[in-house]
Amino acid sequence: MFEAGDYYWVNGGDWRPEAEREPRPRTLEELWEVELVHEAGTHSILDVFHVIGPDDTPDYSTVEAVTAEESLELLGVEKLTRSHVKDFDVFPRQRWFGRCAVLHDDEGKPQEIYFWGHSGD
Structure with a gap:
């Protein structure tokens, strides 16, 4: 990039x-x-400097991971898959803060980390 x-x-x-x-x-x-x-x-x-832990407060240039509890509450599942990505707008987000989620395969095994968000306009 x-x-x-x-x-x-x-x-x-x-x-x-x-x-x-x-x-x-x-x-x-x-x-x-x-x-x-x-x-x-x-x-x-390039504006992202680190992924924060579950007990940290989001700040500029950070990425916050979706927790299993948050996923269960907002999408009804603890383990997200690629098919859930289209619904990720339900997760709270702000400008200059990113989000990420571990995506699982059909057997529940982690396969990839999906990042989204935006900085700037």
């Missing part, structure tokens, strides 16, 4: 006059040295 430039680059945006646009950073370190990136983000997974 970073190498492909598949993120919002605030200092190269169309809102700036052509002469003021800067090339994309060459490294993640260079990206996060830009003060405006801290305010505007990259509108991508």
Whole structure:
């Protein structure tokens, strides 16, 4: 994603006059040295720094996992599958916070982790 430039680059945006646009950073370190990136983000997974634990409070740039209790309450099952993804809008979410859920196969074995959410606009 970073190498492909598949993120919002605030200092190269169309809102700036052509002469003021800067090339994309060459490294993640260079990206996060830009003060405006801290305010505007990259509108991508690059804005996520860690997945929080069940007892932690969601904060900017974090991802909160769906718990079995939350899944049971909102979707009626403890083990989510790919077929449940279409219904994930029932889980609370906010801008700048991500969510994730472990998806299971038909035998109840974990198969993948599904991430969703949005940063920026």
